[in-house]
Amino acid sequence: MNFEQAHQAFIDRHLASRAGERRGRLLRGHNYAEKLLLQNVWWPMFGNLDHLHPEYEIYDWNRKSQFLDFAFMPPFGRFGIECDGFQSHVKDMDRERFSYALNRDTFLTGMGWKMIHFSFDDVQNRPEVCRMLLQLIISPYLLRNKTVSSISPVERDVLRLAWSMGKPLRPKDVIDRYQVNFRTARKWLQALVEKGLLRSIIQGKYTCYYEVRENIPEQLL
Known part of the structure; x- marks a missing residue:
């Protein structure tokens, strides 16, 4: 199965299991940038989309609903993966939204998530940098999990x-x-x-x- 086939099956499977706003968010939120991250960064490393959840709903300290671009949830940990565009995530961000973004990541870290951010520019033009950083973060957990079981x-x-x-x-x-x-x-x-x-x-x-x-x-x- 090539990437296009795997990606379509991946999206169809998650759409079939969702309803309401969670389904609507996947339809609206999983676009070109998110697909490109999977194609340029994730697929060359893993060759599958196992344990990935697109547009994954989480809650902040006030029980306010938020969505991660991807949640990677294997048996050995929880990783939040975001593809951030400069225009939407930096240039148009005011002080309040900037503070909230930092506090949200800190809160999720305290709740056991490992947050990983990539810029859209790197995903599009320098995916090898993103793959190197992703491997640096995830490989120790993969190694420990494999070692414990073997x-x-x-x-x-x-x-x-x-x-x-x-x-x-x-x-x-x-x-x-x-x-x-x-x-x-x-x-x-x-x-x-x-x-x-x-x-x-x-x-x-x-x-x-x-x-x-x-x-x-x-x-x-």
């Missing part, structure tokens, strides 16, 4: 051993703990390195120690 019970236990020691872990420590041979210990340790959970420390030509990387998901420890 790590085996024995790898989790080895990771906990490395964490509890408070110093670099040796293959011998794994051999002594689990009564396995060197080949098996190295296989477990290397698997954790490949998943980004351990860092190998090389002395001379050989890896002698392993240490836990920073920002390990709490559910693994």
Whole structure:
């Protein structure tokens, strides 16, 4: 399925599930700029429109209804994505609207959203910049989610051993703990390195120690 087909199916699916103002907002609000963001930025990175919700309704601290251009809502987080045109979002904005826009983003951040803004000019003329920034923001969450689901019970236990020691872990420590041979210990340790959970420390030509990387998901420890 190419982008045009996927996009039409995406819009049809959301229209079919909405009524009233939420449906009307999608019909009125999802226009050229929003479609271009999907085509130039999102589709080249992901190749699908999974977990995306166009013209997604949210509420501010006064229960005032607002709509995000897109909400990306995978199992591991909530991301608000906006495509801002200079004319409508900056040039024509007065002080009150400017303050509200900042306060709204701060409020949503406090409610657990991660807000991502792109300018229409960049989406149209410099989409590679937008893709780089989007990847920078979302990739750590994708990696953590994938890692948590793919790590085996024995790898989790080895990771906990490395964490509890408070110093670099040796293959011998794994051999002594689990009564396995060197080949098996190295296989477990290397698997954790490949998943980004351990860092190998090389002395001379050989890896002698392993240490836990920073920002390990709490559910693994």
